[in-house]
Amino acid sequence: MSLPSVLVTAATGKTGRRIADRLTDLGYPVVPASRRAEPSFDWAEPASWSPALHGVDAVYLCYYPDLAAPEAPALVEKFTAAARDAGVRKLVLLSGRGETNAQRCEQIVADAGLAYGIVRASWFAQNFSEGNLLGPVLAGTIALPAGTVAEPFVDVDDIADVAVAVLTDDRHNGRTYDVTGPRLLTFAQAAAEIATASGRDVGYLPITAEQFHLALVAEAGPDYARLLTDLCVEVFDGRNASVGDGVRRALGREPRDFADFCRQVVAAGAWPPPVTASAADR
Known part of the structure; x- marks a missing residue:
């Protein structure tokens, strides 16, 4: 018996590409959806959704650019209706912790009449290594309007592991997982750990x-x-200054620590060691 197919939206993004790779390794047929895919999938073009949804059993729903966008609830509601009409059985939504619009979208998915799961994530650790903050890290200054607020930075690999579990195991149906790292860090503390590593x-x-x-x-x-x-x-x-238990509840293990994330990024070469004056002169 063949495994059901899964549509992965934002398939070239931080979470999407990890989820697609994991599902493929497990033998699931994956339909990668992005503006770079063929045919192209674009959240702003509902006509592009139908080909991607055809014959799909489950959907990883990651709205781009973010569920905080004003148009997100209306488009997510329209997409869930299209998924239901296409015969999709399950929706798994990547949600944002503490975001008002994200909470609206969570309710839309829960009310869609399909099996569903919610992966509600805190600030991505990988924003410092793959996202908008990589340049500032390499330049030496992370400038944000975050004051001294603390965040439980979550490793995107944990998000992917939880999402795959929810997509592939019906025991997770109807559950919301608050996915965070294991401890709170201010951005100053996060910068210090990046510097140390x-x-x-x-x-x-x-x-x-x-x-x-x-x-x-x-x-x-x-x-x-x-x-x-x-x-x-x-x-x-400060609304997100608490640690969630979603990784433990979904996977039965502790989430990855920010220090482990930093060591992994250094090993992968994304934060190369600084060039010393003597090395630069050679």
């Missing part, structure tokens, strides 16, 4: 939301800059 001079600079927005506009454009700024203002108020 990498040997690089890395620090944290608390800035205002206005400063963050202005700096981001040139890099990411006004729309994305506004989305990220508003999201930071919403979640960096």
